[in-house]
Amino acid sequence: MRPLAAAPLLVALSTAAALTLSPAAHADGGTITFVMNGLRNEKGAVLCSLHDKEDAFPRKPALAVATVRAVIKGGTASCLFSSVAPGAYAISGYHDENDNGKFDVGLLGPTEGWAASNDARGLFGPKFKDARFEYKGSALTLKGQTVY
Numbered sequence: 001m002r003p004l005a006a007a008p009l010l011v012a013l014s015t016a017a018a019l020t021l022s023p024a025a026h027a028d029g030g031t032i033t034f035v036m037n038g039l040r041n042e043k044g045a046v047l048c049s050l051h052d053k054e055d056a057f058p059r060k061p062a063l064a065v066a067t068v069r070a071v072i073k074g075g076t077a078s079c080l081f082s083s084v085a086p087g088a089y090a091i092s093g094y095h096d097e098n099d100n101g102k103f104d105v106g107l108l109g110p111t112e113g114w115a116a117s118n119d120a121r122g123l124f125g126p127k128f129k130d131a132r133f134e135y136k137g138s139a140l141t142l143k144g145q146t147v148y
Helices: 002-021
Strands: 030-037 045-051 066-070 076-084 087-096 114-116 133-135 139-145
Touching: 030 045, 030 087, 045 076, 066 076, 076 087, 087 139, 114 139
Parallel strands: 030 139
Antiparallel strands: 030 076, 045 066, 045 087, 087 114, 087 133
């Protein structure tokens, strides 16, 4: 009788394992890669933020959907955002050369390089409407040229 009592538990565990491994269980989103080109050195890292709201872009990374840190190699860094649901987004990234976790700005403007999706620019930084893109799911790669 013992083996029969354990059978429902094994069936439940097998079913749970199958659901965890099935593609439908990962249907919550895909990946977006933001490649920042033109970095002037390999000091520090690149910090990127994925935003879905205009009022948080780009100055409030704490309100972003996701933030990632990327290593710089050969003047390029790739920020990978995983499990992203389809929707409208904008990406901003900056070269945190001194690795202090902040986008440094001096009297004459930014002292660290930055980029945005769609290569959006602006006198006081990129606007959400210019950096905005539609993400339909699956895998998407976007590029941005770093501005210093």
